[in-house]
Amino acid sequence: MSGELQMTPLHAEHVALGGKMVPFAGFEMPVQYSTGITAEHRAVREAAGLFDVSHMGEFEIRGPEAEALVQKITVNDVTRVEVGQAQYSAMTLADGGIIDDLIVYRFADRFMLVVNASNRAKDWAWVTKHAGGMEVEIADRSDEYALLALQGPAAREILRPLSSVDPDSVGYYRFSEGRVAGVDAVISGTGYTGEDGFELYIAAGDASELWAALLEAGAPVGLIPAGLGARDSLRLEVGYALYGNDLDEEHTPLESALGWITRLDSGDFVGRDAIARQKEAGVPTRLVGLRLEARGFPRPGYPVVAEGRPVGRVTSGTVSPSLGEGIALARVEAGFHTAGTALAVEIRGKEVPAVVQRPPFYAEGSIRR
Amino acid sequence: MSDIPSDLLYSAEHEYLKKTEEPDVYVVGITDYAQGELGDVVFVELPSVGDSYEKMATFGTIEAVKAVSDLYSPVSGEVVEVNEGLEDDPSLVNSDPYGEGWMIKVRLADSAELSGLMDATAYATHVGD
Secondary structure: OOOOOEOOOOHHHHHHOOOEEEEEOOEEEEEEOOOOHHHHHHHHHHOEEEEEOOOOEEEEEEOOOHHHHHHHHOOOOHHHOOOOEEEEEEEEOOOOOEEEEEEEEEOOOOEEEEEOHHHHHHHHHHHHHHHOOOOOEEEEOOOOEEEEEEEOOOHHHHHHHHEOOOHHHOOOOEEEEEEEOOEEEEEEOOOOOOOOEEEEEEEHHHHHHHHHHHHHHHHHHOEEEOOHHHHHHHHHHHOOOOEOOOEOOOOOOHHHOOHHHOOOOOOOOOOHHHHHHHHHHOOOEEEEEEEEOOOOOOOOOOEEEEOOEEEEEEEEEEEOOOOOOEEEEEEEEOOOOOOOOEEEEEEOOEEEEEEEOOOOOOOOOOOOO | OOOOOOOOEEOOOOEEEEEOOOOOEEEEEEOHHHHHHHOOEEEEEOOOOOOEEOOOOEEEEEEEOOOEEEEEOOOOEEEEEEOOHHHHOOOHHHHOOOOOOOOEEEEEOOHHHHHHOEOHHHHHHHOOO
């Protein structure tokens, strides 16, 4: 990471709310507000939290071959996605390594790809390269969009009186275009917390207005702003992977618990042959969930050991605020990846027993699939 | 701006020393500034009563969401009591660092070491307040 940090349109709001600003994916972002990570985490589990995730990138693809381009560069089958529907997917290199994970939205006249901020430049270069010679128009709209995530069991009730669209009509991984608090918005039934909730794509210039309106409307039911720290522990409790920690170019989707989005029968997408060959030959490593069976805080990079030798590494971890125990995602050698396998995490020279568990670790969330 | 009580002594590693009614026995904890920098404390590993530490030796660790930090003994001495309450509620370190969030009580081995610690004014300068 080099050069000056970017700011989202809500930077001043974060600072005014006591946000502890840290560099993240090239942006200066709040890791927490004055309430603290644990309180923000609990608010999302019990009421609602509001996240600024405007750092995410948004690419638009239009034209007669828009669908063909998306199908060519993503591992999931976009032909199964209807207008008004979103799909979790990934882009892979020719060797099958993951370039990024992303969400694909199908509008009547275009696709929108929502990518990780940390990968925006390389993703854009990749899309541009594969768009060459195709009948498509592509545009990087990242700077024009702000993105707010309203997450938690109370999210629906907070949104309802402000929205021109009935939140109950927006299904899981579905979206509608409407107005929220007088602002044009794409209202998407998505999130990264395991709770019911919505992500609102709006014009960057409308961000402050919507942020204030949501916080005001939600305050009586316990809505508070939540930062990256809570976002990380919330996503870990449900086992969602984070690019850069759990996902990278060195590993395929099959190695990264993303077999379920990888449709080898969805045509000749970039990376397909390599992934198919790996499936045939055997998948060498696996991303798994680990639950610690004694006290410990598993941090990225800590060795995972079995039979007296290292068999993997922690890629993300925390002490779950909801469960009070250490949880992690870890990359381990095949053979040590099945649920129930007894492993250990080496924490500063001490082996803490752990067991492979298929996420979610926290399954009580209000998410409506 | 963090809370820096005027009646305590401070180490450069952000531990404080507070007098007790017993001569040469001091309460050790981390400062309000330190808990603010660490963020939410998840658990604290403390020594056992009877353990002895040299000045600047690691007497425990503090796990916060963001990072793990060693706890350095600001003086040489013997642990005479540990705060069992932190086992159940480590967040006391965040909410009440100078009160319920204390860590250990130490019997000084050499009271001359106290002169190597900072008073509140010097500590405030140290943390840039």
